[in-house]
Amino acid sequence: MSGAGGAYRVLARKYRPRSFDDLVGQEPMVRTLKNAFETGRIAQAYMLTGVRGVGKTTTARILARGLNYLIPGKIDRPTIDMPELGVHCAEIMEGRHVDVIEMDAASNNGIDNIREIIESVRYKPVSARYKVYILDEVHMLSGAAFNGLLKTLEEPPEHVKFIFATTEIRKVPVTVLSRCQRFDLRRIESDRLIGLLSSITAKEDVSIEADALAMIARAAEGSARDSLSLLDQAIAHGAGTISAEDVRGMLGLADRARIVDLFEALMAGRTAEALDLLKQQYDIGADPAVVLQDLAAFTHTVTRFKVVPSSSEDSALPQEERQRGRALSEAMSLRVLSRAWQMLLKGIEEVSTSSRPLAAADMVLIRIAHAADLPTPDEALRLLKSGAASAGLPSPGPSSSVPALSLPMGQPSGGAPAPAISQMRVQQSPVAAPVASVPNVETARQPEPARKAEPAIRFQRFEDLVAYVGLKRDIPLKIALETQVRLIRFDNGFLEFEPTDDAPRALSAEIARKISDWTGERWVVAVGRGEGQPTIAEARAAEKDKARSDARADPLVAAVLARFPGAEIVDVQIRADDTADLPIPALPAVENPDEAPEPGED
Known part of the structure; x- marks a missing residue:
């Protein structure tokens, strides 16, 4: 919270990790660095890559803090175990230490900027153990800048360390990558994000529902910064008490329970009910494209439950979604789920580019409901080979006595009939034979056959x-x-x-x-x-x-x-x-x- 007369600090800055113990979801990297520091195998350059918001810049500062950690009379060596603030820690974490130089490569991407670094690396650090250069978004450097950095990067002075961060690792030349120790920072799992958000709301004395936390974690897509920014917005939106409805309205999301209802209606071919459920979501502010995206996500969830039954125990999913999804996975075939997934992917693209999103979404749902009970191509081929294709196809002629029956949605789980x-x-009562036509003679009107x-x-x-x-x-x-x-x-x-x-x-x-x-x-x-x-x-x-x-x-x-x-x-x-x-x-x-x-x- 803001201090007296001070500006408010957003949660993403207020709760930024300050040590390796605070990092969430990056245990493999921490273990590697710990072993390297303990054995003295400290590289001259590190490359941190990952999606936005997983902690690349924060990790670079923590790494610079560990390289220069010093407590007089106690610790005087690089370490990742930093139980208390050292001599240089506060200045490094605030980005104002004279020997830890942070540079934004997006705005300092020329060869002249690299020349300044090459000139300055010759001088020893002023007060710290190492002079550390942190280059954020390093992939934005020009080709000449990369080439100018190569020699210094390969054989820097012993007192210099480089830490690079990028979201576009493929744009970094392989000649630079080969000179760095690379760490891929992972997306943070939803349950870990929920735990992080829960602890922060407790510290902020904010009441929030568990479903609201799950929505924010899903919307963040593995990014800690995005989740904290959304939580900040939700706290302002809910005025200190955050419900699932508040978050759903803030994000323009569809009700997850109604998404499951919509899925069941589609797979059962109840077109009118499906369109009504979509209209209800649209009336409360849900974007039709978002509804289809949530529907595709639930289709993926049901498919995962069918292929990997243990995934139904994922605590990041709501309890109702886990229970109903598990039951649906047992009742539906993999072919039908795959077909629904393909149709939804195509439909999302259509709705996103349409000038009438609701109408486009209606047409997508109608197609899916109509196709719910149709056989897949391989099923239709087997029906033809087995002589049973007429069960779901139009009769070959008016004299056919084959009854028209609805095909099942697919085989039961396990592939057995x-x-x-x-x-x-x-x-079934016999069908009246067709009336033969006689050339040049008007056919007498025949009475309608009795209802079967x-x-x-x-x-x-x-x-x-x-x-x-x-x-x-x-x-x-x-x-x-x-x-x-x-x-x-x-x-x-x-x-x-x-x-x-x-x-x-x-x-x-x-x-x-x-x-x-x-x-x-x-x-x-x-x-x-x-x-x-x-x-x-x-x-x-x-x-x-x-x-x-x-x-x-x-x-x-x-x-x-x-x-x-x-x-x-x-x-x-x-x-x-x-x-x-x-x-x-x-x-x-x-x-x-x-x-x-x-x-x-x-």
């Missing part, structure tokens, strides 16, 4: 019902059936289950209503207690645990784990043959159940 879907019996009856569907098992809900593209209900229903008894038209603790109270009524509406038959759904089987998700997790346990017991796998300490088995996938990747077969149209073809007949 849904269980027993092909055992559902579908009965809805197919009667019989579910042999509870898993059939869950797969059928997937065919209906109701992802929330499918997830609820897999994760919140412990089966007690199942018959066609009757379901009794024990709900999990997190199941909504109206789950049984919702199941009964939707299944009855879809099948045209009355379903009774009852809630029982204490006798339910494990949920489908729990059974699937148990199977994975058993597969991992069996794999761990395999001698070859055990030898690999022993050879690589710390390695662990993340997932086990077994493919007996290529048929494991075949999509769910189309349901055959049968006019008479007694005339159904035997398995294997065409």
Whole structure:
């Protein structure tokens, strides 16, 4: 905070690190420097590179402080352990020490500026141990300036050290890089940034919600300075008490929970609901392009959860986003997620350059919702090869008796087809034959054919019902059936289950209503207690645990784990043959159940 009569210091300057212990997320560099200082292997030049705000200039000052650290009678050697201020520390950290020369290479980029350095390096430092030259944004030096520095940089006097900082390492000539010890400063992880921001808000006596901290950390993209600048702005915006809504409004972000709702609506093909959710976000100030970017980020999150299940434990993500993302990753195929990602990338570009961003975003969402249940090219090819392509394509002619069914969004996780879907019996009334046209004779008006009856569907098992809900593209209900229903008894038209603790109270009524509406038959759904089987998700997790346990017991796998300490088995996938990747077969149209073809007949 500002002192009496003094100017306010922004948080990025007030809490700038003053020692290596204060640096966040740069442990590899600190370890290297510590070992070098302890063994006396101190290089003549250092190159610090990284994105903006990760601490390049600050690290250069701390390094200069460590090179010149001095406490009379206690420490008189270079070190990175600086528990208290030394003789030169305050002046170095404030950038006013006579022997630590900081130069902005962007405005001092000519050969004349380098000549001044070459002339001055001959003189020993006035009071410090080393004369240190810090050149910020060194990639801005001209070609002549770089060439003029080479000789001095390779063989400087023993009392001179160079520290360079740049965000564009590729623009630095390799002849300069080869003469420096290079350190790549990393982006700071979100959880580390959240911890840093939390400690600073505690010192500033500011109340802030955890979700608001997570938003600021995500917006900073690994930059400590950016995160502190955003926190400064949020404190002013919220007047000392910062909520997630304040930060969302300040940054023009979309509500993350509504982003998940929008994703579910798109993947279920509920176009009207998706457009309404986008309009709601737009009305409260969210940029349509930002909404699509957040949607793409959540698509990436779900895809990571599917490929790397352990990533769902990332504490930087909100709890609701982790839970719902994990459930969606189990219910959706990798092909569908990849297609949505590609369409969103293209859509973000369109919205960013459009004169009507909301309309452009609407059209992007419509395309994604329309394509949600379409087969990918390889799936369509396999459908054609298996003779089931007509399940999702227009009928070849009016005499075709193949029913038009919606294709599933993709294979269930693991690549195996849904269980027993092909055992559902579908009965459909015959379609009237086409009227033959007679040349030169007016065709008599034919009466309209009777409306076809809805197919009667019989579910042999509870898993059939869950797969059928997937065919209906109701992802929330499918997830609820897999994760919140412990089966007690199942018959066609009757379901009794024990709900999990997190199941909504109206789950049984919702199941009964939707299944009855879809099948045209009355379903009774009852809630029982204490006798339910494990949920489908729990059974699937148990199977994975058993597969991992069996794999761990395999001698070859055990030898690999022993050879690589710390390695662990993340997932086990077994493919007996290529048929494991075949999509769910189309349901055959049968006019008479007694005339159904035997398995294997065409």
